Amino acid sequence: MPEDMQGLETWNDALTSLQLxxxxxxxxxxxxxxxxxxxxxxxxxxxxxxxGLNTVKVPGSxxxxxxxGGIDLSLTLQTGSLHxxxxxxxxxxxxxxxxxxxxxxxxxxxxxxTQAMDTQSLPPLRxxxxxxxxxxxxxxxxxxxxxxxDEPPIGKSLxxxxxxxxxxxxxxxxxxxxxEFSQLSQGNASDQSLxxxxxxxxxxxxxxxxxxxxxxxxxxxxxxxxALGLGIDSLRTPTLALRVACCHAALNMRSxxxxxxxxxxxxxxxxxxxxxxxxxxxxxxxxEPETAPESPPETAPDQEPAPDPSPEAAQEPPDQQAQxxxxxxxxxxxxxxxxxxxxxxxxxxxxxxxxxxxxxxNILDSLLxxxxxxxGNSSGRSGQFRSGMQRGRxxxxxxxxxxxxxxxxxxxxxxxxxxxxRLRSATGQGRVAIRSEDFHVHRYQxxxxxxxxxxxDASGSAALQRLAEAKGAxxxxxxxxxxxxxxxxxxxxxxxxxxxxxxMTRSLVRAKRAxxxxxxxxxxxxxxxxxxxxxxxxxxxxxxxxxILVVLSDGRANVTLQGLGGRAQAQADALxxxxxxxxxxHRSLWIDTSVQPDPQVQNLADAMGASYMPMPQVQAQxxxxxMDNLRKQSA
Amino acid sequence: xxxxFPFAAIVGQDEMxxxxxxxxxxxxxxxxxxxxxxxxxxxxAVRALADLLPPIQVVKxxxxxxxxxxxxxxxxxxxxxxxxxxGKAHKLPTESRAVSxxxxxxxxxxxxxxxxxxxxxxxxxxxxxxxxxxxxxAHRGFLxxxxxxxxxxxxxxxxxxxxASGENLxxxxxxxxxxxxxxxxxxxxxxEEGELRPQLLDRFGLSVQVRTPxxxxxxxxxxxxxxxxxxxxxxxxxxxxxxxDKLQKRIVKARKLLESVQVxxxxxxxxxxxxxxxxxxxxxxxxxxxxxxxxxAAMQGHKTVTPEHLKxxxxxxxxxxxxxxxxDDTDSGERVxxxxxxxxxx
Numbered sequence: 001m002p003e004d005m006q007g008l009e010t011w012n013d014a015l016t017s018l019q020l021x022x023x024x025x026x027x028x029x030x031x032x033x034x035x036x037x038x039x040x041x042x043x044x045x046x047x048x049x050x051x052g053l054n055t056v057k058v059p060g061s062x063x064x065x066x067x068x069g070g071i072d073l074s075l076t077l078q079t080g081s082l083h084x085x086x087x088x089x090x091x092x093x094x095x096x097x098x099x100x101x102x103x104x105x106x107x108x109x110x111x112x113x114t115q116a117m118d119t120q121s122l123p124p125l126r127x128x129x130x131x132x133x134x135x136x137x138x139x140x141x142x143x144x145x146x147x148x149x150d151e152p153p154i155g156k157s158l159x160x161x162x163x164x165x166x167x168x169x170x171x172x173x174x175x176x177x178x179x180e181f182s183q184l185s186q187g188n189a190s191d192q193s194l195x196x197x198x199x200x201x202x203x204x205x206x207x208x209x210x211x212x213x214x215x216x217x218x219x220x221x222x223x224x225x226x227a228l229g230l231g232i233d234s235l236r237t238p239t240l241a242l243r244v245a246c247c248h249a250a251l252n253m254r255s256x257x258x259x260x261x262x263x264x265x266x267x268x269x270x271x272x273x274x275x276x277x278x279x280x281x282x283x284x285x286x287x288e289p290e291t292a293p294e295s296p297p298e299t300a301p302d303q304e305p306a307p308d309p310s311p312e313a314a315q316e317p318p319d320q321q322a323q324x325x326x327x328x329x330x331x332x333x334x335x336x337x338x339x340x341x342x343x344x345x346x347x348x349x350x351x352x353x354x355x356x357x358x359x360x361x362n363i364l365d366s367l368l369x370x371x372x373x374x375x376g377n378s379s380g381r382s383g384q385f386r387s388g389m390q391r392g393r394x395x396x397x398x399x400x401x402x403x404x405x406x407x408x409x410x411x412x413x414x415x416x417x418x419x420x421x422r423l424r425s426a427t428g429q430g431r432v433a434i435r436s437e438d439f440h441v442h443r444y445q446x447x448x449x450x451x452x453x454x455x456x457d458a459s460g461s462a463a464l465q466r467l468a469e470a471k472g473a474x475x476x477x478x479x480x481x482x483x484x485x486x487x488x489x490x491x492x493x494x495x496x497x498x499x500x501x502x503x504m505t506r507s508l509v510r511a512k513r514a515x516x517x518x519x520x521x522x523x524x525x526x527x528x529x530x531x532x533x534x535x536x537x538x539x540x541x542x543x544x545x546x547x548i549l550v551v552l553s554d555g556r557a558n559v560t561l562q563g564l565g566g567r568a569q570a571q572a573d574a575l576x577x578x579x580x581x582x583x584x585x586h587r588s589l590w591i592d593t594s595v596q597p598d599p600q601v602q603n604l605a606d607a608m609g610a611s612y613m614p615m616p617q618v619q620a621q622x623x624x625x626x627m628d629n630l631r632k633q634s635a
Numbered sequence: 636x637x638x639x640f641p642f643a644a645i646v647g648q649d650e651m652x653x654x655x656x657x658x659x660x661x662x663x664x665x666x667x668x669x670x671x672x673x674x675x676x677x678x679x680a681v682r683a684l685a686d687l688l689p690p691i692q693v694v695k696x697x698x699x700x701x702x703x704x705x706x707x708x709x710x711x712x713x714x715x716x717x718x719x720x721x722g723k724a725h726k727l728p729t730e731s732r733a734v735s736x737x738x739x740x741x742x743x744x745x746x747x748x749x750x751x752x753x754x755x756x757x758x759x760x761x762x763x764x765x766x767x768x769x770x771x772x773a774h775r776g777f778l779x780x781x782x783x784x785x786x787x788x789x790x791x792x793x794x795x796x797x798x799a800s801g802e803n804l805x806x807x808x809x810x811x812x813x814x815x816x817x818x819x820x821x822x823x824x825x826x827e828e829g830e831l832r833p834q835l836l837d838r839f840g841l842s843v844q845v846r847t848p849x850x851x852x853x854x855x856x857x858x859x860x861x862x863x864x865x866x867x868x869x870x871x872x873x874x875x876x877x878x879x880d881k882l883q884k885r886i887v888k889a890r891k892l893l894e895s896v897q898v899x900x901x902x903x904x905x906x907x908x909x910x911x912x913x914x915x916x917x918x919x920x921x922x923x924x925x926x927x928x929x930x931x932a933a934m935q936g937h938k939t940v941t942p943e944h945l946k947x948x949x950x951x952x953x954x955x956x957x958x959x960x961x962x963d964d965t966d967s968g969e970r971v972x973x974x975x976x977x978x979x980x981x
Contacts, residue, residue: 064742106742107741108740108741108743108744111741111743111781111782112740115738115740115781118678119738123738123740156673156828157782160673160674217855220858220859221851221855224851224858225851228849233672233675234675235675235676235854236674237674238854239858239861239862239865242858243862407744506784506828506829507826507828507829507830508830509826510827
């Protein structure tokens with residue numbers, strides 16, 4: 001498939017998804033839109049607004065009471081009688097909740113939201129008497145995610161519940177046919193070019209149709225098998241895919257789910273979640289050559305009123321590069337045709353083909369090299385509120401306004417107001433008169449957790465001498481950090497590159513597994529490793545985690561920042577990044593893995609402000625003690 | 636309340652279903668920890684729990700759902716009413732209420748869990764009154780924590796304390812209140828994302844590991860049932876009502892039988908030897924093992940506990956209690972199984 005066609009297809013699908021939302025806002029969870037701020041996203045959002053859906057925007061700073069509903073504090077204080085306000089989630093009933101900057105959305109807000117999505121009712125903020133039922137609400141979620149490649153995306157539990165995933169990061173404005181320069185400058189003057197909104201009567205018809213549409217057993221089987229083939233373990237996914245397919249059928253006024261609908265679902269629900277290359281010959285049925293993805297299904301252009309690609313689109317190559325022929329074609333066509341082909345299997349092949357065709361080529365590469373099914377370990381911790389007014393050990397209350405994350409400390413407030421009651425009694429009729437200056441808020445003390453960044457030298461010089469020993473030492477460190485409930489993050493470096501072997505995790509099993517599989521050999525790109533460690537530390541700090549760096553290396557840098565050989569330059573680069581780390585002000589420990597304690601390494605460690613430990617004398621146990629001391633300093 | 640997926644209609648995940656039934660029969664077993672990936676039906680199964688249980692008798696109007704037949708554990712108000720100082724003890728009016736399954740979301744605040752000053756009354760009437768939290772709500776029921784391994788440490792501290800003592804002690808905001816909070820802790824999580832504090836791990840009686848079924852036909856069946864339920868929850872529930880009733884009856888019967896299930900000394904020795912062999916910490920392992928096997932025997936309508944029961948339960952009850960190297964990732968359930976076979980053979 002030509003590259004620009006893929007961009008267009010993505011865009012068209014993104015528009016289709018808006019129509020699906022109109023038909024069934026809550027049925028398939030919602031949409032995860034990964035795109036930076038820019039004309040493409042703006043365009044899509046404008047369409048969303050124009051779609052006539054009940055859209056409630058939720059900012060990341062929303063507080064729990066506003067989200068779920070609770071006491072309307074100001075009105076209650078004003079009138080002296082209880083006033084409740086309905087939460088944003090309830091207002092979004094039968095509509096859409098739009099979360100901007102969803103990747104920074106704190107986990108404490110995602111949790112009640114996913115609960116509301118699951119149970120279709122709001123978790124009560126206060127204890128109910130059991131008599132009144134929780135308010136019911138059904139909504140879809142549009143999560144706008146602006147995270148960069150190296151940043152954690154939106155929380156996993158939310159990801160999982162959103163049916164459609166779109167990645168418009170690679171989409172250039174020229175891919176979007178309606179986005180021409182003239183239109184951009186004129187604002188929304190020519191919005192009529194494309195109407196996303198479904199007319200009311202057609203919408204009603206489609207909704208009625210949706211209730212009647214039922215997929216067949218073969219189709220369900222195909223979806224399940226495809227999901228299994230793509231390494232999607234969750235059973236929520238096939239359910240969502242089938243719902244999307246039904247919705248798509250309703251959109252096209254079909255009373256049965258057709259192949260085209262399934263293709264759409266495979267492309268937009270299953271494919272983005274693929275964690276594994278479908279094994280063509282193993283437990284799946286062997287794909288047949290004639291349906292193999294030699295020519296991917298041309299579905300997008302004719303299924304909705306999308307205009308033809310503008311001439312610009314053809315000329316300007318989008319920035320999505322790495323144009324390789326998607327490998328599925330050759331792989332699949334080598335397989336022998338299966339003897340008999342029931343329709344479920346046909347469907348499944350078609351869906352796999354469709355799913356594969358929509359994957360960008362570079363993703364395929366990473367899938368092929370990465371066999372594990374767990375990529376990226378962040379559990380949506382980004383943006384978690386760390387230092388704060390919400391939880392932890394209570395501190396004395398302090399005057400302040402109960403807004404955002406600060407909770408009103410009622411007793412302190414009343415206490416502050418008490419002496420002034422007589423003065424204010426002119427207004428009060430037997431109730432406490434409280435002014436805004438009386439407000440006190442809760443404060444809590446919270447120890448931020450720490451994360452140990454291990455920079456492990458696996459280069460030839462280190463491997464020859466004591467990589468195994470170093471690994472043993474690391475294991476001890478890991479055990480200690482387990483006891484301390486710290487997390488770890490491993491950067492390994494060898495040859496021409498440093499590699500983030502393991503993103504921040506608390507799971508030591510994974511850490512150990514990642515480490516044992518680590519091969520040795522090659523040059524020592526020390527500067528690259530330090531650079532990566534610095535980047536990691538910045539990210540960790542953003543999440544409210546204190547980083548501690550442990551370098552295990554013999555310090556013989558011989559690969560420069562550019563990944564080239566050259567000892568002198570490499571040393572200079574390393575020194576530069578060592579100083580960079582010092583500037584971050586975080587603790588570090590350098591464990592010298594060379595045979596003899598090396599003054600050069602000691603210099604580096606000094607420049608870094610690190611504690612230096614030569615390995616020859618260290619027994620692994622002593623090293624662990626040193627680490628503990630270091631922690632105590634930083635605590 | 637939105638209707639929940641019928642428990643009887645859950646397919647696969649036999650181990651999880653077994654464990655949940657066992658704690659439903661005998662809450663003193665402790666609780667269930669469910670470890671596994673997302674989308675395996677953990678939450679569905681737990682939320683469906685309420686189906687299994689017959690309504691309970693509570694003191695009328697009591698916010699803590701005090702048990703009228705057990706005044707020793709009642710809250711301050713109820714015990715004062717039941718036995719007024721100097722007066723004669725009398726029966727309190729009762730009502731029947733459904734067993735509560737309370738969801739504790741990950742981001743819950745301390746106030747929400749423990750309970751706090753009633754803002755409403757404090758602001759509008761100036762009255763200092765306690766507004767009970769999730770712990771109170773979960774009394775005599777179940778407390779479900781999704782992603783329990785990601786729970787903040789200070790919340791874990793709270794839970795550990797309350798789960799052990801069965802009583803929630805509130806000393807904050809000028810309040811000083813204690814109320815009973817006996818609940819069955821049910822936690823779920825994905826071990827890949829983080830580990831559980833050993834202390835909390837110990838509070839769970841049983842631990843099960845769930846995986847998504849890798850059999851396509853089974854998966855299709857799950858999807859079908861889920862879809863049918865989503866399309867029309869009430870009708871689907873009605874369809875399964877008979878099955879649900881049957882399950883409920885079985886549990887009620889098992890509860891009655893529980894008292895009379897005999898555990899021979901040989902079985903006790905077997906339990907003790909197993910625990911000793913595996914080197915579990917403390918005596919809690921033996922106790923849990925004993926109670927869980929008894930509940931299982933009752934569930935199957937047996938009057939005595941046999942080695943077969945032990946075989947089924949042992950991995951669940953001991954898996955998470957083995958002292959193990961945190962870096963060791965072999966399945967502890969197999970270790971338990973192997974050890975038990977050795978002992979039985981000997």
